[in-house]
Amino acid sequence: MKRREFIIHYGRQFGTLLGLIGLCVVLWILTPHFLTVSNLLNVAQQTSINAIIAVGLTFVIITAGIDLSVGSILAFSGVVLASVLRAGCPIALAMLVGLAVGMMCGLLNGVLISFGRIPPFISTLGMMSVARGSALLYTSGRPISGFSENFRFLATGKILFIPAPVVIMLAVYLIAYFVLNRTKFGRYTYAIGGNEEAAILSGINVKLYKTMVYGICGMLSALGAIILTARLNSAQPIAGMMYELDAIAATVIGGTSLMGGQGSVIGTLIGAFIMGVLRNGLNLLGVSSFFQQVVIGSVIIVAVLMDMALKKQRD
C-alpha cells in the first residue's frame, strides 16, 4: 500500500495511538509506579470489560445507531447467570444462558429498531430501563453472591502470566477485527451505516443485519457481565451503571463516527485504553475522583475536536 493511502486509512488510529503513548510517557515521568508490569496488567484487566462492551458499540455505531442499554443488559444477564450458577448448573451452560439473555435483549432492540422503525436512541433508552428493572425484579434488589473457584478463574485466573479477562478481551478484538474487515457481515455493517438506502438497493437485507448487530452488542454486554460477576464473586442488579457512556466514549475516542459508516475496533481498543490508563494514572497520582470525571470528560471532547480538525485537513 502506498504511503498516502496508509495515512488516509490508518492515520486516525495512528493519532490515537500517539495520544495513548504520550499519556503513558507523561504518567511514567510523574509516577514511577505506572510503568511496571504488574500495574500495566492491572490497567489491562480493569479496561477489559469496558473494552469488550465497546466492541459491540463500535458495530452499532458504525451502522449509525446507538445502544444505551448495554449497562442494564450487563446487570440483567449477570443476575440471570448468577442464579443459574447458584442452582448448580454447569459453568459452561450457565455462561451460555447468560450470553443468550444478553443477546435476546439486544435482538429485541434490533427488532424494535429495524422492524418497528423506532429510532435507536429511543428504543435502547427504553431497554435500558426495562433491563435494569428486570434485574431488580428478578433479584428483589439483592445481589447474588458466592461462586466456585472454577468460575472465578475467568476473572482471577492467569494464562501464562496474563490475566484471563485480558485474554478474553484480546480474543474478542481479534474476532471482531476479522469480522469487520474480512467478512460479508463486516462489509454490510459499513455499507448500512454509510448509506442505508444504497445498501437496500444493493440487495442487502438491512433489517436483518441491523438486528444482528444489536444482538451482538447485547451478547458482548453479557460477556462483560460474566467477567464482572466472576471478579466481584457477586452479581448485582445495579451493576454496570453508566457503562454505556464509557463504552460510547471509548468508541468515539477511537475515531468511530457517530454518523455511521466509519470506524475500527483497533481505534476502539486504543480509546478504551486511553480511558483506562487515565483513570489508573489519576488514581496513582492521588487525584480526587471528582476531578477525574472532569478530566475524562474533557479528554473525550478534545479527542473528537482533534478528529474533526484532522478530517478537515484531509479534505
Place this chain on the structure above:
Amino acid sequence: MRDVRKTFPGVLALDDVCLELRKGEVHILLGENGAGKSTLMKILSGAYQKNDGQIFLDGAEIEIRNPRHARDLGIGIIYQEFILVPYLKVGENIFLGHEPYLLPGIIDQKRMLQAAQVILDDLGVEIDVRTKVVDLGVGEQQLVEVAKALSIETKILIMDEPTSALTEQEIDVLFAAIGKLKAKGVSIIYISHRMDELFTIGDRVTVLRDGRFVGTHEVNEISRAELIREMVGRELNEQFPKQKAVVGEELLRVEGLSTRGMVSDVSFSLRRGEVLGISGLLGSGRTELASALFGAGKIDSGSIFVRGRHCHIRSPRAAIDLGLGYLTEDRKSRGLILDLSVKDNICLPSVNRFSRFGIMQADREEEAAGRYRRELRIKTPSLNQKVVYLSGGNQQKVILGKWLCLEAEILIFDEPTRGIDVGAKVEIYQLINQLAARGAGIIMISSELPEILGMSDRILVMSRGKIVGEFSSAEATQEKILHCALGEN
C-alpha cells in the same frame, strides 16, 4: 483567478488554472469528469482553500476564507446536489441565514414569506412559499435554489449543472431568470455539459481538461466540434454511437402494474438486446415505476414476468437474484456508499459471490473490481480510494460497475448521464451498446430527449403514471414525444 492550484490526497485536482469573468456575462465552464470544474468553483465559493495562486475581485486581490466570507463578497453558488432543508418551508429556505428581523432574534415571518414570494414571482415560478421543500419535485427545488441565491446581493452567481434535473419548461423559466440577472449586471459562471445550452445562453466559454486550463473563447466564435475536441483532447465523431443489437426473446413483461397513486396500469415488455427508452416529465411516475420493478416500492396490482415466469419482486434482493440491476437517478443518496472504497462499492451486491462461509476473498474481489475499473475506465488513484473523492462521472461508472459485476441482464438506468460530461456520456452510451450486444435488456429513463432518441430501439412516453405513447426509434421525434408527454395529442 490566476494560477490556482489545488491538491487532494493522491490527486492534483487543479494545476495553474486561470479564469477571467466580466461583469454581466454568462461564462460557461466546460470540461470532462474530473477536469476540475467543481473543484475550482468550490474554491471560489470558499468551500475549499486553494494551495497556490491568486484571486482578484474588482481588481483587488482577495483571500476567500469560507463560504460565509464568499457570500459577503457577493459570490453565490448553486450546487449540483441541492442543499435545502427539507422540513422547512420554501420561504424559510430562501432566507435561511439572513432572515429579516422584527426585533433582534425574532424573525419577521410575514415579511420574509412575502419577500420570498416576490422573488419567486419575479422568476416566473409558480411555487407557494408556504410549501415544505420535501413536498417539491427535484425541478422545483432547483428553482428554489436559484431564488435563494437571488435573495442576497450577488455579484457573481455560480451554477453547477443547474438544468440537469429540469424539464424543458423549467429550463425556459431558468434561462429567463438568467437573462434578468445579466441585465442587472450579475456575472454568472455556468457549468454545464449540455452543448445546446451553451450556445443559447453563454457569452464566453472556458475549457478545462484534467485540472488544466485549455482556453477561453467567445461563444459565437467557436464551433461545437472545436469545443468537444478541446474538452476531450481527441475528435468525437458521434454523440450517440447507437449500434443496433440483435433483438432476442422476451426478458421482462409487465402487465397492468400499479403502485400507490404514482403508477397506474402500466404494461410493456423488454427483449434481449433491446434498449427501451422511457421519456416523460418529472413526476410522471418514471422513477416510481423503476423502483417498483426493482422491489423498492410497493406494488398494488399487476404482474411481472421475468424470462416468461411470473415473479413476485418484494425486495431489491429478490430483484437482484432475478438478474435486475438499477442505476438510480440520485447517485449520492441512493446509489453509492461514499465512505466505502471503489472496490467495495463495485462488489457490494455481489458479495455472496466473493465470499465463502461469509468470509471475503480479497484477491477475487480485487481482480473483479480491477477488471471493471479498466473496462469502464474509472479514473481513480487506487481501488481503495473512497468514492467520495471521485468526480461525478467516475462515481456513475462505479455504480455501473456494480451492476456489471453482478452480471445483471435486465438493467434499469434512471438518468444514466445526468450531470456528467460529453466524453463520459459517450463512454456510457458505448457501454449500453455493449450490454445490448451481449444480450442484456436495458430500460433507459431520461429527461434528455436527444439521448432517448439517439439510444433507444423503442420509446415509451409516460405522463401522470400512465404510458401515453409508444414509438419505434424510426417514427419518434422530439416534437411527438413532447406533445405526448404534455398530453396534447
